[in-house]
Amino acid sequence: MPPQASAGQLDADQIDELLRAEYIARIACHASGRTYVVPVLYAYDGDYVYGHASEGMKLRLMRANPEVCFDVERIESLTDWRTVIGWGRFEELHGDAANHAEQLLVERVMRLLPATPKARSGDHPAPRRAVVYRIALVERSGRYERR
Amino acid sequence: MPPQASAGQLDADQIDELLRAEYIARIACHASGRTYVVPVLYAYDGDYVYGHASEGMKLRLMRANPEVCFDVERIESLTDWRTVIGWGRFEELHGDAANHAEQLLVERVMRLLPATPKARSGDHPAPRRAVVYRIALVERSGRYERR
Numbered sequence: 001m002p003p004q005a006s007a008g009q010l011d012a013d014q015i016d017e018l019l020r021a022e023y024i025a026r027i028a029c030h031a032s033g034r035t036y037v038v039p040v041l042y043a044y045d046g047d048y049v050y051g052h053a054s055e056g057m058k059l060r061l062m063r064a065n066p067e068v069c070f071d072v073e074r075i076e077s078l079t080d081w082r083t084v085i086g087w088g089r090f091e092e093l094h095g096d097a098a099n100h101a102e103q104l105l106v107e108r109v110m111r112l113l114p115a116t117p118k119a120r121s122g123d124h125p126a127p128r129r130a131v132v133y134r135i136a137l138v139e140r141s142g143r144y145e146r147r
Numbered sequence: 148m149p150p151q152a153s154a155g156q157l158d159a160d161q162i163d164e165l166l167r168a169e170y171i172a173r174i175a176c177h178a179s180g181r182t183y184v185v186p187v188l189y190a191y192d193g194d195y196v197y198g199h200a201s202e203g204m205k206l207r208l209m210r211a212n213p214e215v216c217f218d219v220e221r222i223e224s225l226t227d228w229r230t231v232i233g234w235g236r237f238e239e240l241h242g243d244a245a246n247h248a249e250q251l252l253v254e255r256v257m258r259l260l261p262a263t264p265k266a267r268s269g270d271h272p273a274p275r276r277a278v279v280y281r282i283a284l285v286e287r288s289g290r291y292e293r294r
Contacts, residue, residue, distance in 0.1 A: 023225075024220075024222060026184055026218055027184075028173075028177075028182050028184035028216070029182060030177035030182045035175050035176060035177045035215060035234075036175065036216050036232075037173055038232060039218065039220055039222070041225065068182060069175070069183050069184045071184045071186065073171075073186055075171060075186070077259075078259060078260075085184070085185060087182075109225065112224075113225075
């Protein structure tokens with residue numbers, strides 16, 4: 001028999017699994033009458049989403065209004081997809097907290113790269129971007145379809 | 148020699164090409180203190196982006212504040228990607244305009260489906276969703292990286 005077609009809500013474990021598995025999210029933010037959405041590389045530790053950014057529109061808007069929305073997708077086809085939408089609060093990190101976040105981001109990127117000589121990850125650390133931030137996901141929901 | 152690494156802005160033709168080639172966008176909207184971003188299926192005719200939606204948060208927010216932001220991506224890897232971010236005005240469609248938009252959306256979906264017996268597209272038209280809309284893209288920008 002073919003697998004059962006289904007669609008509906010993701011449960012908390014499925015939401016967590018998608019957030020850990022993916023690495024590109026879209027952050028939507030809004031301030032001063034301007035709405036903006038942009039893809040970002042992220043790392044996730046179960047509570048927070050971490051990212052880094054250079055100075056620009058995204059940082060300007062998130063500083064002005066830290067309440068942001070967050071979208072992660074795994075879209076195989078029009079009839080086989082899952083998405084997580086979350087809401088949370090942008091927070092700029094400094095000092096040890098920034099170093100911890102940067103480390104998580106570097107580890108996330110390293111897992112994406114093809115196997116390379118071991119020296120490479122140690123010899124060429126990612127350059128520190130202007131700003132490291134986290135978003136506490138206070139609300140999240142997930143949907144899926146599989147037909 | 149390896150291909151030259153490069154990064155920068157997409158020109159108008161490259162922006163147009165990406166909008167025509169892709170079919171999933173993220174619409175970000177904001178009203179009453181709530182920011183929302185959600186992936187949508189879209190069709191593009193050079194001027195407008197068309198989509199359909201059921202009643203829900205997305206429609207509620209776009210009706211309250213029709214100024215939305217729009218994100219289309221082609222991400223091959225962390226170092227090979229292009230994105231287009233656009234801004235425009237949400238507009239609900241009715242009558243002939245809605246039928247025209249629905250037709251563009253059906254054609255867009257049909258081009259994505261694997262080859263199927265010809266009768267299929269005619270016998271099973273997509274059900275009309277609650278609302279058909281368009282977004283006039285009044286501002287757009289594109290970026291890419293290839294290393």
